[in-house]
Amino acid sequence: MTDVNDRLLHARVVNDIRARIASGDLAVEKRIPSTAQLVEEYGVSISVVRRAVDTLKNEGLLQGQPGKGVYVIATPEQVAAERRSLESLASEVADLRTDLQALTKRLDSDSHARTVATEVAELRSAVEQLYARLGYAYPTSDAGTPKRRHRNTGT
Structure with missing residues (x-):
């Protein structure tokens, strides 16, 4: 019974803090109350x-700063918009990968293989740069999903 109660309390606290952020009561770049206060x-x-x-x-929505506290870094609306933007970008990357695969297949039968190879290399470079800008490592196999790179190390 305590586990269910803790989950309900947890959900109530999460939902209330999220609502306070959305309403501006807890503003972006401002510190939230301490753990003891909460x-x-x-x-x-x-x-x-x-x-x-x-x-x-x-x-x-939140980010901790050691020795300083926890700060609001985004509103729920901003996070949702960023998620939609990343989903759109991921779709574009998937389309580029499909194009890259099609060009690679054409390499085998195309009489202008060098031109196509150059185009493929340029397209791959563009896709790799796009992955890097998103903070992801370029996947080495088609079966894998993109892996998030560590922000500070770039690995």
Whole structure:
């Protein structure tokens, strides 16, 4: 019963903080209340508050700054717009990969193989640059999904 209760409390805290961010009550670039303040405000345990904050960090709404606190970095609307933008970009990348595969197949039968090879190399370079701009490593096989690169290390 406690596990179900904790999940309900967690959802309530997450939804309330998310709503406060959306309304501007907790503004972008501003620090949210401390864990102790949130515990007192919501009347829940520290673990419930920490899980709620972690959930909102994973959603891209909050970011912790060691020794300083946790800050709002985006509104739910901004995160949704970015997600839609990334989905659109991913679709474009998929289209480019399809074009690249088609050009590669043409290489085998095309009498202008050198020209096509140059076009393929340029297209691949453009796709690799697009992946890099998105912070992803270019996949080495068609079966794999893009892997997120670490922001600071580029690996």
